[in-house]
Amino acid sequence: MTARACIFGDTDCGRQTARHLLDAGVDVLLVSRRNPAAAAQPAALPADRAGFELLPGGRLGACRGAAGAFTLSLESGGRTVIRTADAVVVAESEERLALHPAYGLHPSPRVVSLSAFSPAMLSPAAEPAEGPQVVFLNGLAGESHPCIAAETLHAALRLRNEHGIKAAILTGNLKVAADGLEALSREARAAGVLIFKFAAARPEIRTEADGKIGLNFIDEVTGDSCRMTPQWLVVDEQIVPSAAARDLARLLSIETDAGGFVQGDNVHRLPVATNRRGIVAAGASRSIGADPAAEAANAVLEVLSALDPAPGDRAAIDPGRCIRCLTCLRVCPHYAVVLETRPVVAPAACERCGICAAECPRGAIRIPGLAAEELPAERASAPASGKNGAPRLTAFCCSRSAGIAARAAGALDRAGLSIVEVPCAGSLSAEMLLAPFARGEEGVLVMTCHADNCHSREGRGFAARRTEQAAGFLRQCGAGAERVKLVALAANMGREFAESVAEFRRTLLTLRGT
Amino acid sequence: MTDQRVLIIGGGIGGLTTALALARRRIQVDLVEQAAAVGGHAVRLSCKATGSCVKCGACLADQTVAAAAAHPGIRLFTACRAAEIRYASGRYHYLLAQAPQHDRPARTIPGEAGAVVLASGFQPFDPSGKPYGYGRYPDVVTNLDLEGMLREAGGVRRPSNGAAPERAAFIQCVGSRDASLGHLWCSGFCCAAALRAARLLKHRRPELAITLFYIDIQTFGRDFESVYAQARAEIRFVRAIPADAFQTEEGRLRLSWVETSAQGSVEEEFDLVVLSAGMTPRPEIAALAGSLGLSPPTAGFLTANRSPGEGAFVVGTARGPMGIADTIADARRTAWDIIRFFEGRG
Known part of the structure; x- marks a missing residue:
């Protein structure tokens, strides 16, 4: 059966993703918010391709299931359409927010937003003005973006070069961190565009009774007072995710960043992954100014990898032990547990973090290679405690961070140390943390990613709580709560790994004396 | 497509990410790195977490190195350079020259690929x-x-x-x-x-x-x-x-x-x-670009990301300054471009 991807967003990025997926033999359903007349642009859409379906005027109502078997309830033209898909791509557009209110301004024919401004709106008989006739505001009400800086510089330069009109740019940080922008800003200055920068103070902007604009400020370079009375004031804009993108994030249970873009602010999602396998965020849905072609290519690779057969080592729920308490459904950060007559794990969506297995009160969830008795331990060949005094201890390491750091820890003294890698520290149950003590070991380190760096979002939080539980148990037995310790380490902290182990050994040696 | 092979010049995060993306789509990769270890500048960066992650992405470099080293579809040649690359009838014929390593003498490795990726990175000013x-x-x-x-x-x-x-x-x-x-x-x-x-x-x-x-x-x-x-x-x-x-x-x-x-x-x-x-362009970039049929650099960097119609591609900071996140996106985009090139789609 041919796999199908559902793409939300009749955008350049969405259409390129559709074309590439069709080329790769994946069927495509493109959900366009535009009405049938506007969406039907055969030239722009792969409409003549077998396996392509366009749903115009459509939007997502609800999504069930997981990677490999999403069921989408779509609303289009007053009816509800049900479609299945193996993968979902969010490729919606961005929106622009005019920043007039942030400057205390109201839109008027003289006070326009950047995207509404065009040199053509200037009448040829422009009134003569002292100083620049057009003033652009940039990055003075919140930080700007290179996309906005580029548009501003281009517009000012065109006014100067093509229309002979004087322009000034009043700017906060001028964002030139993109191809060619530093050169463009120099070109604009050389052509006579005035650029005034503001570090802390801001220009005073007044709308006079006759509707004219007056700007007063101190030039921070010369210290001179300046006054400008331009005929047009062009206000910059903030680029924000579209309402459609934000709705999709909510309906698909996708993490968003501080600005509402459809991708959690977690480096492990880069470039286009989300917290759910099989759901991809691309283009303007996830970031500002991304190249649509590059985003489409990234989206296709991510979709294809989600369509690869799921490995056999994913979580599985034993129906004989499951009491349908739905703890797994609640805790899975990847939404890989779906509810049929009982909860089951969708293998294509499972990231094998093991959080469900550790949380399940019935011990009904097994992950091959992860059950406590199966844990692969890199046993140190060093003698046990007593012979040379080195305490025996186990370091449970998240394989994404501390496990990599451990391998790079050059100065690490491995005497008495067992390193056990787990897919995520969230997979460690309190029983697993206590097991080394039953073998006569003296301490346990729980080594996780830093907060906000966990691939499984809450894995670190779960590990912290279970470390607390294990510590509480050790305290009650009088063994010392300090014998179990949580440490956050990144993959590039090999030196800190060795230091943490050494420091913990010293703690354990101190505890021997008590 | 299993018989396809790609030669990647440069083992920084751009080259390694391209290699992994290709290998995961079952394309064989030979990656040549002139330094004694892969990872480039990014593996020299430290974690900046102040209690919680501050999203610098430096840890991604170490993860990428670990994943690339473990992937059976990628051959990593360190302390090595592409001594010769010859393009003939749609194939790149190359000779890799590896300096002596602690466990073996100097050697040369001949190879053949359908595409070459220039991922030579930047030179810190x-x-x-x-x-x-x-x-x-x-x-x-x-x-x-x-x-x-x-x-x-x-x-x-x-x-x-x-x-x-x-x-x-x-x-x-x-x-x-x-x-x-x-x-x-x-x-x-x-x-x-x-x-x-x-x-x-x-x-x-x-x-x-x-x-x-x-x-x-x-x-x-x-x-x-x-x-x-x-x-x-x-x-x-x-x-x-x-x-x-x-x-x-x-x-x-x-x-x-x-x-x-x-x-x-x-x-x-x-x-x-x-x-x-x-970031500044690497001095050898113009010669490498010339030998691969890529447009010469403008302002030092290679702005065109591929040779028209042929299998030479440029990835990462060889194209201009970019950070870790952009380099990863650029590398995967290039991997997809190469897959399409192999399928005869451009």
Whole structure:
């Protein structure tokens, strides 16, 4: 059966993703918010391709299931359409927010937003003005973006070069961190565009009774007072995710960043992954100014990898032990547990973090290679405690961070140390943390990613709580709560790994004396 | 497609990410790295977490190295260079020359690929020629030197005497946005890197006073706005680039700058100066591009990302300054372009 991807967003990025997926033999359903007349642009859409379906005027109502078997309830033209898909791509557009209110301004024919401004709106008989006739505001009400800086510089330069009109740019940080922008800003200055920068103070902007604009400020370079009375004031804009993108994030249970873009602010999602396998965020849905072609290519690779057969080592729920308490459904950060007559794990969506297995009160969830008795331990060949005094201890390491750091820890003294890698520290149950003590070991380190760096979002939080539980148990037995310790380490902290182990050994040696 | 092979020149995060993306789509990769280990500049960077992750992405480099080293579809040749690449009837025939390694003598490895990726990366700007005394005054260091101190020594000390610094300065745009050098580009990564490094130093030693000299703070997006606001509360920002640095008799560094013409020249002393050295093109890039039929560099970088109709591609900072996140996206995009090229789709 041919796999199908559902793409939300009749955008350049969405259409390129559709074309590439069709080329790769994946069927495509493109959900366009535009009405049938506007969406039907055969030239722009792969409409003549077998396996392509366009749903115009459509939007997502609800999504069930997981990677490999999403069921989408779509609303289009007053009816509800049900479609299945193996993968979902969010490729919606961005929106622009005019920043007039942030400057205390109201839109008027003289006070326009950047995207509404065009040199053509200037009448040829422009009134003569002292100083620049057009003033652009940039990055003075919140930080700007290179996309906005580029548009501003281009517009000012065109006014100067093509229309002979004087322009000034009043700017906060001028964002030139993109191809060619530093050169463009120099070109604009050389052509006579005035650029005034503001570090802390801001220009005073007044709308006079006759509707004219007056700007007063101190030039921070010369210290001179300046006054400008331009005929047009062009206000910059903030680029924000579209309402459609934000709705999709909510309906698909996708993490968003501080600005509402459809991708959690977690480096492990880069470039286009989300917290759910099989759901991809691309283009303007996830970031500002991304190249649509590059985003489409990234989206296709991510979709294809989600369509690869799921490995056999994913979580599985034993129906004989499951009491349908739905703890797994609640805790899975990847939404890989779906509810049929009982909860089951969708293998294509499972990231094998093991959080469900550790949380399940019935011990009904097994992950091959992860059950406590199966844990692969890199046993140190060093003698046990007593012979040379080195305490025996186990370091449970998240394989994404501390496990990599451990391998790079050059100065690490491995005497008495067992390193056990787990897919995520969230997979460690309190029983697993206590097991080394039953073998006569003296301490346990729980080594996780830093907060906000966990691939499984809450894995670190779960590990912290279970470390607390294990510590509480050790305290009650009088063994010392300090014998179990949580440490956050990144993959590039090999030196800190060795230091943490050494420091913990010293703690354990101190505890021997008590 | 299993018989397809790609040669990748450069084992930084761009080359390694391209290699992994191709190998995961079952394309064989030979990756050649001239240094003794893969990872490039990114594996010299330290984690900047201050309690929680600050999203610098440096850990991704170490993860990528580990994943590429473990992938059976990727052959990594370190201390090695592509001695010869010949394009004939749609194939690249190459000879890799590997320097002697601890366990084997020098050798040459012949190979053949349907595509070649140039991922040779950037050259950090060498600030020796700038009037800050880099190379002469031990307490003037670069951003990469600082990363090395954090990563290898775990903390920052004045190289001159091993003491903890009391007053540190960061100078941005050293070798970037510099018309006198013909460097009409912003290196993009240094503002974010300096802010994170400065905040980490401050987090570890709150009594350390930090001044950051800048032209424009370039970072944007994600939760930068709040990070910037926090940084402004902890760090003194001066919108000026110091003209020069002199070492005083007491071994401190005197910086002078002009903040506004009204105020005139200002001088202050610091005991550690960090130069945010930008990205510059690698000198060998023009010759490599020529041998692969790629358009010659403009302003030093290779702006075209592939050779028309042939299988030569450029990835990452060989194309121009970019940070880790953009390099990863560029690498995967290139991998997909190569897959399409192999399928005869452009």
